[in-house]
Amino acid sequence: MMRIRFWGTRGSLPVALTASGVRDKVIAALRAAAGRTFATDAELASFVDGLGLPVSGSYGGHTSCVEIETGGPDYVLCDLGTGVRPFGQKALARHGPGMPQTYHIFMSHVHWDHIMGFPFFTPAYIPGNRIRIYGGHEELELAFRRQQAAPSFPVEFAALGADIEFVHLHPGRQYDIAGLQVNLMLQRHAGDSFGYRFSAGGRSVVYTTDSEHTLEDAKETGIYVNFFRDADLVIFDAMYSLADTISVKADWGHSSNIVGVELCQLAGARQLCLFHHEPIHGDAAIDRVLAETRRYEEITRSGQPLLVTAAYDGMEIEL
């Protein structure tokens, strides 16, 4: 069994729900209530839960950080966006600072939004913790040290108390890490990025973010399809519309919901999870993209249905 827990799902930079955004949600909830009364808190909670995420909650605003719960003792994460701050707080609250833990972290790449949470990852400051940061980039360690160097941050990387090691991985090789079989794949993105496929107990999850999948080249498409083949879950960068990825945002290194559906269908994947949401999109806009993507899957379905979801901060998927 694997459980995927999303701590940060936003692309490029973190965003926060604004006062007017909260106000809009309250208005929508009151309008939906239409004057009805609720006899118990449970009845009220049930009504609120039925309003749907854009009204009763939010997709959230932390940048990329995804946890893979393996059932083993070590923690496994993908990327160190701002979502790693609440993850670190949760881990500390669970174990306390006196119980050292091991954290395995797989980096898609070292652009700012994917590393900016690390200086706020409290376990990194605590001696005894072991942190292994894996990735395909030669500049992996440099990027982390540089973001904490003066004058950008008050605490130098060298001052971190945990035992931190950087481990270079290579596409085409298979690794056994924290009870997971790990493969990685070079992706199309400025400065390169890497997608990961994690497998254990007959279940597989693909984490492919900051990757521009064009489907233009049949050979390249075949490589991606094989990497996605029969995956139980594909966490997919669907930041832009297809029109944007071909026009004004061509070569910006991101993909669309439509290409996500097509690749997953070609690969026979079971679930597509839209990820790395465009920061200018509010909750309603992301929800609309989700509904449209489900419709596109329905239009194009020829075999088994592909379940389509959209990641939000706090979402869990059990495989």
Add this chain to the structure above:
Amino acid sequence: MDFSSQRFVDVVVAVPVGQIDHPNAESLQRALAPILEAAIPASGALVLDFSGVSYISSMGLRILLMAAKQLRAANARIAVAALQPVVSEIFGIARFNHVLEIFPDVRTALEHVSGPALAAYDAAAA
């Protein structure tokens, strides 16, 4: 996928028929190439009659946008007409309704892109 085209003064009306999926997208690209290279003058237009297109994939949409870039660079226009309901939905989901001119039928498209072409089209239909 079947493909035919007809010239009306400074406009070429192209008529693909069938599904423009991944295997067929290249056929569309090959069919459009000579039209894009030589057949449309500056300030002219390509109108794609999609009344016979039942589906279009991302590859097909990509080819349309590449054609649009090529035509716009030559100061020409591109329009798509007579989308079937499902294809219209796909255009909306892909946000192609924001980057291409879309019209309910070929005649309306011609009204917008070229008066002489519209007159020739009406004359041919009479």
